[in-house]
Amino acid sequence: MGDQENVVVSSFAGNIIEQFWKLEQNPDGYFIIKSAKNENLVIDIQRNDPSNENNIKVYQRKYSNNSNQKFKFSK
Structure with a gap:
């Protein structure tokens, strides 16, 4: 898995580290979704652009101007 790759949804293929992600909560209540293999790679x-048909990518984590890497979950 590298930088700037599209995210692909597929069947679970066993114990493959590239298929695991970690959630990191920020003080503002938003989450960063980090790769379990390389925590510098995030969704x-x-x-x-949140519109339909836009790409969701794996990209190097940014620590400023990163609203496109922050997610809020709700019920």
């Missing part, structure tokens, strides 16, 4: 919404 990123390309161009911060």
Whole structure:
């Protein structure tokens, strides 16, 4: 898994570290979704555009100007 790759949803293929993700909660209540294999790689919404058909990518983590890498979950 590398930087700027599209996220692919597939069947679980066993104990493959590339298929595992960690949630890190920020003080603002948002979460960063980090790769279990490399915590510097995170889920990123390309161009911060939440519209349908936009790419969701694996990208290098940014520590500022990173609203496209922060997620809020609700029931």
